[in-house]
Amino acid sequence: xxxxxxxxxxxxxxxxxxxxxxxxxxxxxxxxxxxxxxxxxxxxxxxxxxxxxxxxxxxxxxxxxxxxxxxxxxxxxxxxxxxxxxxxxxxxxxxxxxxxxxxxxxxxxxx
Amino acid sequence: xxxxxxxxxxxxxxxxxxxxxxxxxxxxxxxxxxxxxxxxxxxxxxxxxxxxxxxxxxxxxxxxxxxxxxxxxxxxxxxxxxxxxxxxxxxxxxxxxxxxxxxxxxxxxxxxxxx
Numbered sequence: 001x002x003x004x005x006x007x008x009x010x011x012x013x014x015x016x017x018x019x020x021x022x023x024x025x026x027x028x029x030x031x032x033x034x035x036x037x038x039x040x041x042x043x044x045x046x047x048x049x050x051x052x053x054x055x056x057x058x059x060x061x062x063x064x065x066x067x068x069x070x071x072x073x074x075x076x077x078x079x080x081x082x083x084x085x086x087x088x089x090x091x092x093x094x095x096x097x098x099x100x101x102x103x104x105x106x107x108x109x110x111x
Numbered sequence: 112x113x114x115x116x117x118x119x120x121x122x123x124x125x126x127x128x129x130x131x132x133x134x135x136x137x138x139x140x141x142x143x144x145x146x147x148x149x150x151x152x153x154x155x156x157x158x159x160x161x162x163x164x165x166x167x168x169x170x171x172x173x174x175x176x177x178x179x180x181x182x183x184x185x186x187x188x189x190x191x192x193x194x195x196x197x198x199x200x201x202x203x204x205x206x207x208x209x210x211x212x213x214x215x216x217x218x219x220x221x222x223x224x225x226x
Contacts, residue, residue, distance in 0.1 A: 033212050043202065043216035056213045088154060094212040098144030098163065102156035 002026065004093050004103035012109045018079040021106045025072050025093030031055075032074040033100065034066060037088040046089075049074050078108075086110045113138045115203050115217035123223040124193045131178075132188045132220045134203030142208035145179065147188045150219075151199040159201070162186065193224045 005024040013019050025032050033048035033056075045058040049068035066076040072093075078085055086109050092100040114137045124130035136145070147159040162170045162179050169177050174191045186205075190197055203217040 031212050033214070035214070035216075042218050043204075043214070045213050045215070048211050048213055050211060055211045058213075090156060092156075092212065092214070097208055097211065098161065098206055100206075100212050100214065101158070102148075104153070104155050107154075 004091060004101050006089075006091055006103035006106050008106060009104065010107045010109075012111060013081050014111055015081055015083060017081050018077060019081060019108060020075055020077045021089055021091075021108070023074045023076075023091035023093070023103060025074070025091075026095070026101055029093035029095045029101075030072050031094040032068060032072065033092050033094070034074070034076050035090045035092070036060075037090060037105070038086075043090075046076065081110045083110050113140075113205070113207070113215045115205065115215055117201075117203055117217035117220050119220045120218070121221045121223075123225055124190075126193055126195060126224055126226050128193055129189060129191045130193055130222065132190075132201055132203075132222065134186045134188070134217060136184050136186060136203070136205055136215075136217075138184075138205065138207065138215075140207045140209075144206050144208070145177075145186045146204045146206075146214075147175070147177070147186075148202045148204060149197075149199045150202060151196075156202070160188065190222075195224050195226060198222060198224045 031050045034046040048056040068074045088105045090105045092102045145162040200219045
């Protein structure tokens with residue numbers, strides 16, 4: 001059974017640009033959640049999607065958005081990138097509450 | 112507010128010895144799940160052990176066990192017979208049952224197993 005797949009693994013962008021990250025959950029999982037990991041702030045919840053609907057949202061500015069498709073794949077988008085957006089972005093997929101499997105993450109560097 | 116506190120930023124243990132990582136949390140909810148995740152240098156978050164808050168019995172997974180004290184809101188992880196492959200960052204976390212899969216993470220404990 002394939003795990004959670006995040007693409008791309010590494011990304012370098014310039015300030016002011018936008019970026020789209022992708023997460024393919026484990027087959028059959030309908031919940032996908034996203035996290036930002038930085039040395040200073042640790043792991044912070046961005047949002048969760050379930051059956052194409054945003055179920056929860058963390059405390060991030062509107063530049064951070066996401067969506068989920070009918071096949072449960074999810075994308076997150078960050079517009080007008082700032083240096084502080086440099087981070088490891090992790091997604092997790094879940095079949096049932098209280099269970100999550102994480103992808104390997106996308107390392108975003110903003111220069 | 113939901114918080115997780117890991118008071119030990121770094122720890123080390125000799126190979127084959129036992130080590131305990133501390134975690135306290137705060138929530139006013141009654142139904143939740145608690146987790147320990149391991150993040151090795153590869154950055155993949157790997158589930159170590161999971162505990163349902165309504166269960167009084169402490170969870171165990173091979174060399175890993177927890178000491179769950181619900182009243183004290185404490186959830187420590189014990190690693191027995193430590194192995195070199197246990198070297199990693201360990202995160203304590205919880206989710207609230209009615210909130211789906213929104214994880215609240217601690218700041219992590221960096222564990223080094225010394226040969």
